[in-house]
Amino acid sequence: MLQQVNGHSLGSDAEGRASLKGDLREFLGGEIPLHQLDDLTKVNPVTLETVLRCLQARYTEDIFYTNAGCTLVALNPFKHVPQLYAPELMQEYHAAPQPQKLKPHIFTVGEQTYRNVKSLIEPVNQSIVVSGESGAGKTWTSRCLMKFYAVVAASPTSCENHKIAERIEQRILNSNPVMEAFGNACTLRNSNSSRFGKFIQLQLNRAQQMTGAAVQTYLLEKTRVACQASSERNFHIFYQICKGATEDERLQWHLPEGTAFSWLPNPESSLEEDCFEVTREAMLHLGIDTPTQNNIFKVLAGLLHLGNVHFVDSEDEALPCQVMDDTKVSVRTSALLLQLPEKMLLESMQIRTIKAGRQQQVFQKPCSRAECDTRRDCLAKLIYARLFDWLVSVINSSICADSKSWTAFIGLLDVYGFESFPKNSLEQLCINYANEKLQQHFVAHYLRAQQEEYEVEGLEWSFVNYQDNQTCLDLLEGSPISICSLINEECRLNRPSSAAQLQTRIESTLAGRPCLGHNKLSREPSFVVVHFAGPVRYHTAGLVEKNKDPVPPELTELLQQSQDPLLTMLFPANPEEKTQEELSGQSRAPALTVVSKFKASLEQLLQVLHNTTPHYIRCIKPNSQSQPQSFLQEEVLNQLEACGLVETIHISAAGFPIRVSHQNFMERYKLLRRLRPRTSSGLGGLEPAKESSAPLGTGPFCGCLSSLVSSICFGGLCLQRGTRQLTVV
């Protein structure tokens, strides 16, 4: 009997015949309409063009998910799709004996991941890496997966337990609107773009119930508080308070309707994300009570007024710059809202204090107008970044479970997508660097390690070439010299360096590196990095300063004087240990730059990922205008090419998608020791043995089982090692 066609084993007779018919048709003639191909490994031949055509055909039919071997491709529908994420559908995938036989969906990935934890497939901890460029749908996907786990991993036991579980699940879900309100913003690429990276660990107990979660965030783009590119916006929360405050709150927060704020560009644009009520409700569920919320919003209003403070040059260099007449009121209001002495607030921006000599004598020097502006912006960034970190810690203490109550986790990684704007700076360099690291994780884990293992195992294998992004990573972070090391060195040397000098330094020191380009047409000093997802031009102006991220000590000292309860907590007068910002403001600052901190946190993240079984979801943006029903071939093609999807499909089609250690396999499939080899098939197929007295570990399988398992279905099993193939149905 034919056991396999095109990689599919057959189930019951009737089912088998129907499936066989379909498989045969597909195998022989490729007659199946493209949009019905659920798995891109079945596209024939597998080329960029055929893959593109298949995805387009499916998109036209409103089919947004397609398997690509080990990866799930998720096309952004840019519209509401009824029932696509309904709780009933979640249950259907959860209850299915073989979820992978249902239509491709993020719930298949969610369920498979969940079952891996259940069946203790090592490593027990799992991760789902959601990648794609900005606006491709990563945050949406992560959010839906969290909802999925909140449903399927809910505690079904006693009423009391159920309540607890619900509280935890609801709180975990409530962390999303809060973090998005404070950490997302409208950019040119995405109206709800995450301006920070997030790894959320969903913690499961032995019964696979969710007992808690922990969130780790990465590099918030805090510069956005004080500086927004044209046509972009500040963080959503600022618009929410301005649009959603009640009359009473407007009075308290000094936000009369129609007030113009320099740091609130495009206030007329109205987004779904501007819903203040949702944020407040979610904060409440996370344990942030109304008085604390009001305190937070009052401080944010204080920042908006601070942004309206503008300085004029002083005629006498020995005297501080003055505040523009019509913005004096903003200093007063800001001081009032932040509960700071007005004079001190003003002087902290106008005057620099220098300590020098053995006795640390104090000198004061008036700042230039540009310096006043920088210090004003720095103050706002400092407050906002601390507030964001504090919110994350509150969220964590609200959702985190006692370490004894969980045994495994499923990690969801949603980091900012690859970005290329007309102007790119240190933020984009870090974001794109993170994307390069994740791409490398995929390349190393899947494209390279897998093929190397097949070779070692003696499997017949013709090596599939793939685009390795190691050269780009060498350029960015390599040792001894790379772009990061050069930017860090400029910070360490603490010498005046112009944007043009930095460009020359990068170009001359790294000349000849394959991924370094130079845009000769550009008038502004810049350099080009050819990333796996495309070339990006980075402007060198301000790069070193942003990397240093200095905080003048006067600013921290000022905030320690605040009478505001929230600021008192964020800036304690006698902190137990000095923060990085405080250290960087001192003259003998350790060389811990933004880039080095980011690099260290990325390494940590990759270490965590490395110790989990990864699952991949590739989000694809069908068009850059965020329009439904528009599939722009060129744009999709670039994304497919960049992530090496065709190579992934080739390897998946010919390879072995599931890997199980021998010990785990024996645990899971103890039953099979009762099976004996069927020698007549010539394939080494197996049939159930009537009786087996062979002890576990010495039965007929054990000597020949590999860690490579081509497919384990819930009703059947197919194994291969080298030239031996074993099929059990």
Ligand SMILES: Nc1ncnc2c1ncn2[C@@H]1O[C@H](COP(=O)(O)OP(=O)(O)OP(=O)(O)O)[C@@H](O)[C@H]1O
């Ligand atoms: N599955 C979906 N169904 C409907 N709309 C979607 C879906 N996925 C994404 N979208 C739409 O696309 C927008 C962008 O998605 P999302 O914010 O998830 O992108 P992202 O990849 O996280 O981007 P960034 O890297 O900028 O944070 C969403 O705000 C939503 O409007």
